[in-house]
Amino acid sequence: MSRPIAVYVHIPFCTVKCGYCDFNAYAGMDALKPAYLEALLAEIRANAPLLEGRTIASVGFGGGTPGELPAAHIATVLDALRNTAPFAPGAEVTLEVNPGTSSPAHLNALRAAGVTRLSIGAQSFDPAELAFLDRIHSPEATAATVAAARAAGFTSVSLDLMYGLPGQPLERWLATVRAALALQPDHLSLYALTIEPGTPLARRVERGEVTPADPDLTADMYEAASDLLETAGFEQYELSNWARPGHQSRHNRAYWTDADYLALGAGAHGYLAGERYANIDHPRAYIDAVACNAPRGPRPALAAVTTPPHPAHVADWLALRLRLLEGFSPREFEARWSLSLEAAAGPVLADAEAAGLLERSPRVRLTRRGRLLHGELAARLLAHLDRTLPRAAPAAR
Numbered sequence: 001m002s003r004p005i006a007v008y009v010h011i012p013f014c015t016v017k018c019g020y021c022d023f024n025a026y027a028g029m030d031a032l033k034p035a036y037l038e039a040l041l042a043e044i045r046a047n048a049p050l051l052e053g054r055t056i057a058s059v060g061f062g063g064g065t066p067g068e069l070p071a072a073h074i075a076t077v078l079d080a081l082r083n084t085a086p087f088a089p090g091a092e093v094t095l096e097v098n099p100g101t102s103s104p105a106h107l108n109a110l111r112a113a114g115v116t117r118l119s120i121g122a123q124s125f126d127p128a129e130l131a132f133l134d135r136i137h138s139p140e141a142t143a144a145t146v147a148a149a150r151a152a153g154f155t156s157v158s159l160d161l162m163y164g165l166p167g168q169p170l171e172r173w174l175a176t177v178r179a180a181l182a183l184q185p186d187h188l189s190l191y192a193l194t195i196e197p198g199t200p201l202a203r204r205v206e207r208g209e210v211t212p213a214d215p216d217l218t219a220d221m222y223e224a225a226s227d228l229l230e231t232a233g234f235e236q237y238e239l240s241n242w243a244r245p246g247h248q249s250r251h252n253r254a255y256w257t258d259a260d261y262l263a264l265g266a267g268a269h270g271y272l273a274g275e276r277y278a279n280i281d282h283p284r285a286y287i288d289a290v291a292c293n294a295p296r297g298p299r300p301a302l303a304a305v306t307t308p309p310h311p312a313h314v315a316d317w318l319a320l321r322l323r324l325l326e327g328f329s330p331r332e333f334e335a336r337w338s339l340s341l342e343a344a345a346g347p348v349l350a351d352a353e354a355a356g357l358l359e360r361s362p363r364v365r366l367t368r369r370g371r372l373l374h375g376e377l378a379a380r381l382l383a384h385l386d387r388t389l390p391r392a393a394p395a396a397r
């Protein structure tokens with residue numbers, strides 16, 4: 001039986017580089033798009049051996065702004081993937097679009113190309129907040145994009161929203177959440193703004209021009225939004241993600257559940273058989289590397305490969321599983337690692353349980369309070385496993 005695999009395709013182009021963004025994204029490189037498409041196709045051909053015997057369970061186009069690539073390019077990439085490995089019945093093909101750059105004709109063409117799910121970067125419904133974030137769209141453009149997505153036949157539409165913005169009061173954030181709910185999306189992703197080192201926003205903070213949001217207020221925003229979404233019939237299934245029944249992101253679940261995913265495109269990250277790898281970041285260097293190395297075989301634009309030390313790998317697994325509200329069973333852990341959960345992480349989990357951060361029976365899962373402290377718990381698990389596990393693993397996968 002062929003094993004499922006997810007495929008991530010990175011599209012690094014954006015109209016404007018937002019001041020808070022540290023993604024591998026570039027403005028002003030439109031002229032590279034045709035060569036970039038050719039490089040993606042060559043990379044797919046070179047990676048054919050990695051897809052042998054596999055069924056593509058999902059494809060995620062992320063960026064950057066994949067919606068900035070012509071829909072015909074997306075169709076060509078999907079055709080190349082279909083010609084290399086079969087898609088699973090009902091495979092999810094998800095693509096991120098920005099409201100400022102998505103016309104109804106473009107969305108129609110994406111749907112016709114086989115995209116099944118749209119993730120729309122709404123971020124806020126407050127014009128001043130959108131301007132602060134350097135977003136090029138208006139709240140009205142987001143509403144128009146959702147309407148156009150529905151008209152194009154998308155039955156799974158997600159909105160991304162950001163909270164914890166400098167100077168953002170709780171009520172203004174909740175107004176954004178309510179405005180998003182009024183558009184009746186199927187899925188919502190809520191992300192706290194982080195000030196990433198090296199970004200223009202970080203420099204504004206260093207110069208004292210911008211004061212980061214208070215962490216307690218940011219936590220209150222998360223909790224208040226959770227309440228609103230629950231009341232509106234959304235189920236939280238991951239720390240930052242809520243869905244109506246049947247609308248969880250299957251592609252993103254691959255990242256949280258230790259599934260293999262193939263990386264395509266500049267700066268894309270992949271995970272195959274326990275090994276993490278990343279492609280070269282810069283689009284031009286990526287195109288050159290693929291042109292040079294594709295005839296030699298898989299992963300022609302490789303920048304880095306890491307097999308995490310055993311303790312870090314186990315800690316990653318735990319941290320990712322705990323992001324999902326369903327958590328995991330001790331038996332799943334033991335099957336994956338040939339280790340008793342109690343022996344590996346018992347003391348840290350017991351402390352977290354005593355502090356009200358997680359439940360341990362029948363599944364290990366975060367409590368509502370624990371969701372706010374996931375990062376700290378993950379750090380404690382890593383520190384503990386680093387001390388107690390050998391650096392090299394027995395072959396368990």
Ligand code: SF4
Nearest residue numbers: 014017018021025064
């Ligand atoms: S649109 Fe998204 S990927 Fe592009 S610069 Fe802005 S935040 Fe970054």
